[in-house]
Amino acid sequence: MYETDGMKRDSAVTIARILDAAEQEFSAHGLLAGRVDEIARLSGCSKQLVYRYFESKHGLYQAVLDDISRRHEAHLIRQDYDSLPPIDALSLFVSRLFDIQKRNGGHVILDLAQQQENDEHPIYYKQWPQLVGKIVACLEKIIERGREAGDFSDDIETDDLLILINVMTNGSISFGRFIAKMMSKDMTQDQAGHYMEELGLLFILKAMRKMPVTVDA
Amino acid sequence: MYETDGMKRDSAVTIARILDAAEQEFSAHGLLAGRVDEIARLSGCSKQLVYRYFESKHGLYQAVLDDISRRHEAHLIRQDYDSLPPIDALSLFVSRLFDIQKRNGGHVILDLAQQQENDEHPIYYKQWPQLVGKIVACLEKIIERGREAGDFSDDIETDDLLILINVMTNGSISFGRFIAKMMSKDMTQDQAGHYMEELGLLFILKAMRKMPVTVDA
Structure with missing residues (x-):
């Protein structure tokens, strides 16, 4: 024993x-x-x-993806959003997604996206729909609270928003340093990451805010 | 002769x-x-x-990048923005950037971004700062007009906006179909491209709009 x-x-x-x-x-x-x-x-x-x-190598790759997916779940889906004002909760959610993309498999996901171009390995999606469902539900709760509080516009659906946040965080990690360099911003990798995160977050919050009703004085 | x-x-x-x-x-x-x-x-x-x-192979790669850069310039930097309302001009600019990423070297840029991680080939940047300068000037003109017309917020700098638009368009092309699939949106490549472009554009315009001053009635 x-x-x-x-x-x-x-x-x-x-x-x-x-x-x-x-x-x-x-x-x-x-x-x-x-x-x-x-x-x-x-x-x-x-x-x-x-x-x-x-x-097999494919089995191992699948296992790496499952492992990353478990870390996504543990880091992103938490109860502590409920105790924060909706804007702070959304900021924390986005910032955790940046963390995940930065530390956990951003490059694997990138590789996966490229591999998927030819649709040869549908096996990789096996366990992800479940995870995505949980992430959408978590984000939906934050957005709903924000709409009730009058903070968030309701012309972007939660799943569209999640796709946009993923494009933004994933793209920032993958292209951020390169694009910043192209723009002649002389930054170390850490500075570039920090810059992209702040800029991405500002952009997401600006896009999500509710337009106040104007009253002609 | x-x-x-x-x-x-x-x-x-x-x-x-x-x-x-x-x-x-x-x-x-x-x-x-x-x-x-x-x-x-x-x-x-x-x-x-x-x-x-x-x-050499490196010389050829450099030539491909220069060729892509010339197409960027011809397709993106035009005078016709001046005749459009600023919001339409920005939409056209973003949509042309989507076109470029879709048709011209999105994958080369992606490869380049990955290669650049180790900084071994700074030669590739040679002719790009010039092009970036022209693109920034073109976008700046649109944004300035939009600010004067009261359409655009002024809390995002033009070069930050250009970086964001690039992350969004580049990320949409590279990850869009993959992410849409992860979200169980059953789309062909064309549909996914169209969806990502509409969503990205909506997001960019929403982030850029000016908050009207509220007046307590």
Whole structure:
């Protein structure tokens, strides 16, 4: 019994190490060019062990996506929005989405978006609709409260808003530094990230605000 | 004389054909994995001829970027904005930027953004600051007119706005279809592009509009 628990714990540690290495390798080189040899080397495991746990490179990629999706859920979907004014709650939501894109798999998602162009790997979507449903519900609650308080306009649907926030956060992480550089803004990667986040947030809040009714004096 | 003109025309046609093939190959496979062999095959030229005109793969990539940049300039920077109301002029500007990202090198830019992560190829920026300067000046003129007309808020600087529009248009093209699919919107590529463009434009116009002064009745 004791030994079995120990073995389970060892397995969990090994699996986590392989997943970390796989995310690193796929982030840098994508699904097609990413190498299982390198993932084995980075995680300090044999290639055989990687295949024992994950069967194939595609299986491992799927597992990395599931892992990222779990982190999305844990970081983004929380109860603490309820205690904040709606505008602050939306800001926090957007800023957490920036965090996720920055730290967790922004590059994997980018690679995925490119891979998906040819629709060959529909398997990757398996567990995501559920997660998206939860995220929409969480955002919907914030927006509803904001509309009741008269803060938010109601001419953007919640799922459209979520798509826009994702394009903005994902695009800021992927192109932000490049675009900032093109504009001759001489910034380090950290500064560029900070700048893009502030600008993106300002833009989202400005787009969402309700136009006050004008009264001709 | 006659013969020389003919030779010049032939050269121009060959160069254009090589550039088209190079854009196609680099868009699909990126700078590192893109193959000069394949570019020669696609353009119907010998590899020797490709190297005679462009010296190296890096030189050819640079030439593709310059070509894209010329198309940006021709399509985006025009005088016809002046005859439109500022909101319509901004809409047209954004819609032309969507066109460019869709048709001309969206993928090359994406590849470039990824390559640039390690700052190894600063050569690619060579001719772009000039172009960016012209684009900013063109947008600035539209925004200034809109501010004078009371249409646009003045709490977003023109260069910040240009960065935001680029993140939005570029991100919509790159991630739009993927994100729409994640959200279980069942769309063809064309529908998704259309949807993202309408949504992005609505968002940009909403963010830019001026808040009317409220008067307590």
